[in-house]
Amino acid sequence: MKRINLQKAKSQIARPNTIRDINRQIVLNYVRDRSPISRAEIARQTALHRSTVSVIVDDLESTGLIIGIGEGTSSGGRKPTMYKLRTGSPVAVGIDVTPRTTTIALADLGGTVLEQETFSTSPDLEFMTSQILDRTRNLVTRYSEFDLEIGMSVPGLVDQRLGRIFHVPYFDWRDWDICQRIEQVTGKRVIVENDANATSLAELWFGYEKIRKSDTFVMVLVGEGIGTGIIFDGQVYRGEMGAGGEFGHMIAGDNAPIECSCGSRECWEAYASEKAMLQRYRELLKHDDLKENGTDIENLIELAMNGEKHALMALKETAYYLGNGISNLIVGLSPQVVVVSGKITKAWDLFADELRRISERSVLAGLPPTVLIPSSLGDAPTLIGAIGLVLARKFASAS
Numbered sequence: 001m002k003r004i005n006l007q008k009a010k011s012q013i014a015r016p017n018t019i020r021d022i023n024r025q026i027v028l029n030y031v032r033d034r035s036p037i038s039r040a041e042i043a044r045q046t047a048l049h050r051s052t053v054s055v056i057v058d059d060l061e062s063t064g065l066i067i068g069i070g071e072g073t074s075s076g077g078r079k080p081t082m083y084k085l086r087t088g089s090p091v092a093v094g095i096d097v098t099p100r101t102t103t104i105a106l107a108d109l110g111g112t113v114l115e116q117e118t119f120s121t122s123p124d125l126e127f128m129t130s131q132i133l134d135r136t137r138n139l140v141t142r143y144s145e146f147d148l149e150i151g152m153s154v155p156g157l158v159d160q161r162l163g164r165i166f167h168v169p170y171f172d173w174r175d176w177d178i179c180q181r182i183e184q185v186t187g188k189r190v191i192v193e194n195d196a197n198a199t200s201l202a203e204l205w206f207g208y209e210k211i212r213k214s215d216t217f218v219m220v221l222v223g224e225g226i227g228t229g230i231i232f233d234g235q236v237y238r239g240e241m242g243a244g245g246e247f248g249h250m251i252a253g254d255n256a257p258i259e260c261s262c263g264s265r266e267c268w269e270a271y272a273s274e275k276a277m278l279q280r281y282r283e284l285l286k287h288d289d290l291k292e293n294g295t296d297i298e299n300l301i302e303l304a305m306n307g308e309k310h311a312l313m314a315l316k317e318t319a320y321y322l323g324n325g326i327s328n329l330i331v332g333l334s335p336q337v338v339v340v341s342g343k344i345t346k347a348w349d350l351f352a353d354e355l356r357r358i359s360e361r362s363v364l365a366g367l368p369p370t371v372l373i374p375s376s377l378g379d380a381p382t383l384i385g386a387i388g389l390v391l392a393r394k395f396a397s398a399s
Helices: 006-012 020-034 039-046 050-062 125-142 178-186 195-206 268-272 274-287 297-305 309-333 343-360 381-397
Strands: 066-071 081-085 090-097 101-108 113-120 149-154 157-159 164-168 173-176 190-194 217-222 226-232 337-341 371-374
Touching: 020 039, 020 050, 020 081, 020 381, 039 050, 050 066, 090 125, 090 381, 101 125, 101 381, 113 125, 113 381, 125 173, 125 178, 149 178, 149 195, 149 381, 157 190, 164 178, 178 190, 190 195, 190 381, 195 217, 195 226, 195 337, 195 381, 217 309, 217 343, 226 268, 226 309, 268 274, 268 309, 274 297, 274 309, 274 343, 297 309, 297 343, 309 337, 309 343, 337 343, 343 371
Parallel strands: 090 149, 149 190, 217 337, 337 371
Antiparallel strands: 066 081, 090 101, 101 113, 157 164, 164 173, 217 226
């Protein structure tokens, strides 16, 4: 699902000896990124012949991907019809499994969530399989008149091409056949991806313009664990059997505050995840003879933002180890941009300068500094990632 870079689109325009679908993808993405836009403007910006643009626009409109929204300003002749994406109608179901909660959502072509339900994730695999199957089938049945596809994000090892989930370390689930079973009960195609890869794809397609213009970036997902998604030349790098990007398990020390999901106290995840930050906060409370409370990550971040010293110390120490890991990623991969995603980004202003200071020490002499930015995907980036798996396929294939 490679995203065409519109800045380079003229060099990518398909000629008579190439595939027509490339032109369709370019036209659709011009409408998505630059709407409202006219046929004439698309032709000017892409160097495609006007008649070719007209045929593609007619086809995209007939398949329900774009709609005319009225007339634009005339530049001398007849007023042009302006086009935008068709939104408001469901096209995607996103299933987002995290260690704490699972969310099933319905979204339109613009990625707007139309409805969703969230329930607690259980370590009981049979129970979770039953819950996901029943809830997804009910949702698809209620919207049976729409041509839905399903995207699924999981915190584990996935073969995206085969639709197989090999291992979810947090619960030690192995060879989970949920995708095949969803397809059987709904009759709908399921696209599954590791949560970090899905989120990096969502950043590529729907994130800040700076990210969407980048051919190469790394997304660091801070949650119960640490996940990384790597985008090279507009595509996700997955590695052998989908195991690429597992930097959460690189060695970061030998005495982390918590165990990693793999059981080690040496992994980056054990130093820089939400769990590590919560444990640091608990230890600080004990050290100051204060009663430990049941604070969750949202409350801890809010406390830090309000200036509570224990929460602020826990946040900044966690950010220090986060920066160390990002520093290693910059040395090894030299990305244009590193995107940090997760609830921690709510407090971005509290630790961004320190994060940049730590990471910049890794930039080789003569190279421009890697840009560090927080995600634009909000509080539920992995849910947007699950939905984005469907939308990216539609925008990539334009079919």
